[in-house]
Amino acid sequence: RAFPGGKHVEFRQDPSLRQISEGQRLAYGRALVPNYRIHKADHILAIDADFLGTFGFPAYQMASFGRVRSVRGKRKKMARLVVAESMMTLTGTNADERYALRPGDQATFALALAAELVLNQGRPAPAGKAQLAEYEPAALAKKLGHTEGLFKAGHFEKVIAKLAGDLWEHRGRGLVSAGSPLAAGKYARALQGSVNLLNSILGNDGVTVD
Numbered sequence: 001r002a003f004p005g006g007k008h009v010e011f012r013q014d015p016s017l018r019q020i021s022e023g024q025r026l027a028y029g030r031a032l033v034p035n036y037r038i039h040k041a042d043h044i045l046a047i048d049a050d051f052l053g054t055f056g057f058p059a060y061q062m063a064s065f066g067r068v069r070s071v072r073g074k075r076k077k078m079a080r081l082v083v084a085e086s087m088m089t090l091t092g093t094n095a096d097e098r099y100a101l102r103p104g105d106q107a108t109f110a111l112a113l114a115a116e117l118v119l120n121q122g123r124p125a126p127a128g129k130a131q132l133a134e135y136e137p138a139a140l141a142k143k144l145g146h147t148e149g150l151f152k153a154g155h156f157e158k159v160i161a162k163l164a165g166d167l168w169e170h171r172g173r174g175l176v177s178a179g180s181p182l183a184a185g186k187y188a189r190a191l192q193g194s195v196n197l198l199n200s201i202l203g204n205d206g207v208t209v210d
Helices: 016-028 058-068 106-120 130-135 137-144 156-169 188-201
Strands: 043-047 080-085 097-100 174-178
Touching (some): 043 156, 080 156, 106 130, 106 137, 106 156, 130 137, 137 156
Parallel strands (some): 043 174
C-alpha cells in the first residue's frame, strides 16, 4: 500500500537451480529441485556441480559430504569423488579424480557416459537407447577429432569406460549431479536430461536422489 504499482523482483545470478528444476519438469513432469543425499553415496560424479562451494545448497551439502569422507563409526571406506568441470572449484580441489572440460562440453560428456553404459556395457536403460548412438565414446572422439585433452581419440573412450564401470559398480550407492553458470548455455536441458538418465540407469533414484 505504501508503494502502489510496485513490483517484487528476485534475482539469482547462479542459474543452477533453474537448470535442475527444468530438467526435472521435462523428465518427470514437475519442476522440482531434488534432494541430493550425498551422505548415502559411495561414489559421486559432479559434472560442473560445485556442491561444496556455489552449487545448490552448499552448507547442507558440505555437511553431508563430510559424513562420507570420514571412516568414523560404521563407515569403513571413504566415498570417492570424481569431478569433470570447466574451471577449478572447491569441489574440484577435493576430488579423487578431476577432468577438465570446455564450457559447453558438459552434456556431451554425460551423454557419452550414458552411451557407454547402455551401448557398450549392455546396461538397461528406461528410454532413449537409439538417441545415444551418436554419443558412443569411440565414434564421438573420432568425429570430434581433438588432438589433445580429454576428448582425444584413444584416450576419451578409455576414460569413459573406466568412469562408467565405476558408476555401475556403485549402482544404487552413487550420485551424479550437474549444473553451473558455465553449463547454462543451449545444452543445459540436454545436460540435466542426461543426468536424470544416468541416475535412473544406475538405480540412484529414490536413494541418493530424492
